[in-house]
Amino acid sequence: MTAGSRRPWCVVGRLGEGRIGLVDVDGSGARDEPVVLPAADLAARVAAREAEDAPRWVWSDTAEWYPALLDAGIRIGRCVDLRLVHAVLRTSQVVREPEPLRAAAAWDVSPEHLAAEPRGDGTLFSLDGSAGSPTSVPDGLEEALAEFDRQRAAAESAAEPGRLRLLLAAESAGALVAAELHAAGMPWDAAEHDRLLREALGPRPHGGQVPVKMAEAAAETRDALDDRTLSLDSPPRLLRALRRAGIDVASTSRWELEAHEHPAIAPLLRYKKLSRLLAANGWWWIDEWVHDGRYRPVYVPAGVVTGRWASSGGGALQIPRQLRPALRADPGWLLVSADVAQLEPRVLAAMAGDAAMAAAGAATDLYAGIVETGVVETRTEAKVAVLGALYGSTTGDSARLVPRLRRTFPDAMRLVDRAAEVGEVGGTVTTWLGRSSPPPDPGWSAAQTSAHLPDASTAEQERAVRAARSRGRFTRNFVVQGTAAEWALAWMADLRLRLARFEPVAAERAARASGPGFDRQAHLAFFLHDEVIVHAPAEQADAAATAILAAADAAGRLLFPGSTVDFPLDLHIAEHAGKA
DNA sequence: ACCTTAAGCGCG
DNA sequence: AAAGCGCGCTTAAGGT
Structure with a gap:
């Protein structure tokens, strides 16, 4: 390491032959000489720098670099995730000089390609050179340095660089949270899950048998429809049977069935509910996804166009509320659950200054x-x-x-109405901090163009109008959903740092081993758009609740300085999640 | 036999 | 009573 004062950023990248290079960079773009180390020494070096001056680590992709550090017991404070930042800057309408960045096409990777496989299998940076599949971004040091320069130039060209910088920092912090959530896992009580399943479905059946309560509901339905062999799992066949029985429905969906009065309806709805529970989160789900008391979904930051997260594996963002009680703290620990009351309309009110x-x-x-x-x-x-x-x-x-x-509420409504108008004519809308909606796809534009030609058919014109309205609804929602996602990122980013400052508890108070120190102090265990759950030693639960509230307050002030809109939370401390 | 699509329902 | 946004996942059906 070269002597002298530290610079605020430290760019990390590979140099080949299993070596890693680190380069300190400052605000003017000035760089120190690279420090070169064997890949195996990176974790120790990162830990030392975190203790010394805690730079903002700049790396190609948090999902590629961070899991190995977490496995080694290292957490970092801040980073720049070049992949995520590139994606924001490339399409952001507030960036005035995006061209050099857009030309760097190697950094364009859609998140769905990255969702497939969990990382962090315990190996510290595979050294076999197998990296570089077409679905990943470059991980070399020189590429990282060059991309970092492009990104800073692009970000500084923004109309309001401050807001955009906030988004880029929040986005990168989100990547750290996502990796940490995976490492920590959700404390999941398989026995409680099993109990809830048995309560709803009956005992666990063996070898492809249908659970008793499901079989009962099915038999009742078949009786009422007077069809002893009907398969309830085939919508077309079920639909025909329903119509034969005089139930006039166009589909087999729940909302349509509920509108009808017939002895078959109630058992059928019961069957569908149970069938769904069994298929999506039945016993096999426990076997597949719960290990050592933890469920570890892969979170995909910015996996949704609006900037919301997606997830991959086990349906983490769709756990039925029915099973929430299985999310249970380890002995001597508690869950602190918080969700924002009406986040999206509040965000709209703040954006619009209504x-x-x-x-x-x-x-x-x-x-x-x-x-x-x-x-x-x-x-x-x-x-x-x-x-x-x-x-x-x-x-x-x-x-x-x-x-x-x-x-x-004229101001609020004007904002969303305007976003819809822009979308309908093929325009781009942008969130409060600067994430822009994708352009219409070529098929959409072609349809709009041809519908305006003099010889366009009525059907063609009507189709085009419907498509235009549909896109208008998308852009209308984009500005609000996207800004709400930004608020939530800011909330978690702040909360994560507050929790990291908690004192670890004594070893005899430790939870089940999980992640870097997460068995010894309060940590995030779950995130779902406008909701967080913190797993905390019982004696830290109140402090965790305070941190959650303070972080929400800070997020509101950070995004909307001077706004009178507040973001109240519903907050619960209990051994398990779910309705008290 | 394999892959893609649509229906349906879970979450916000 | 049940539409208007964004998703993931399982199953059956349809296409090759």
Whole structure:
């Protein structure tokens, strides 16, 4: 390591032959000489620098570099994830000089290609040179340095660099959180899961047998439909049987069945519910996904176009609420669960500077606040109206109520209406911090163009209008969902650092071994769009709750300085997640 | 026999 | 009573 004062960034990359290079870089782009080490020494070096001056580590892809460090027991404070930052900058409309960055096509990797396989198998950087599949970004030192330069130039060219920098930092912090969530795992009580399954389905059947309670519901349904051999698992056959029995439905979906009165309906809905539970989260799910008391999904930051996370493996973001009680703290530990009340409308109110909407949300429940303005009668109506405004509904109660919101909350409604107008004509919209929507696909544009030609058929024109409206609903929702995702990232980024400062508890208070020190101090265990769960030693639970609240407050002030909109949380401390 | 698509339902 | 946004996953059906 060269002597002298440290620079704030440390770029990491491979040099071939199993060596890693580290280069310190400062704000002017000045670099120190590279430090070269064997790959096996990286973890120790990173740990030393974290203790010494904690630089912001710059690397190609957190999912490639961080798991090995976590396995070695090392956590870092901050990073720049070049892959994620590239993806934001490449399409962001606020970047004024994106060309050099866009030309670096090697860095364009869609997240779905990265979701497939979990990383961090315990090997510290494979040395066989097998890296470099076409679905990964470059991991060499020189490439990282060059890309980092391009990214800084692009980011500095932004109309409001401050906001964009916030997004890039949040995005990178999210990548660290995702890797740490995987390393820590969700504390999952397989016995409780089994108990819930047996309660709903009956005892675990052997060898492909149908669980008793499912079989009972099926038999009841077949009786009521007077068809002893009907397969309930085939929608077309089930649909025909329903219609034969005089139930006039166009599909076998639950919402349509519920509208009809017939002895077959209740057992069929019961069957579908149980069948779904068994197929998606039955006993095989436990066998496949729960090991040593932990469920470890792979989180995919920015896996959704709006910037929301996706997940891969086990359906982490779709765990039914029914099974939430199986998310259970280790003995002597507690779960601190928090979700934001009405995050998206609050984000909209803040973005739009809508004082009336901010005021409606001031008393914890925004929907109740809307009822108090007199614009609608009930909380349910308020919720339906707001969701209609965010999603762009065109029919039903929701569409009927939205115009009233337009009178009461003109600023908020103008923002989403404007986003829809832009989308309908093929334009691009951008979130509060600077993530832009993707351009329309070529087929969409071609259809719009040809529908405007004089010889276009009526059917063609109608199709084009429907497609335009559909895209309008997408862009309408994009600005809100995307900004809400930014708020949530800022929340977690701040929370993660607060929790990392907690004192580890004594060894006899340790939880089951999991991740780098996560068995000794409060850590994030679950994230779902507007909700976090922290696993904490019992004596740290109150402090963790305080940290969660403080982080939410900080996120609000960071994104929307001076805004009167607040972001209240529903917070619970208990041994298990799920409704108290 | 294999791969892709659509239906349906879980989550926010 | 049941639409308007974004997803992942399992199953059956359809295409090759």
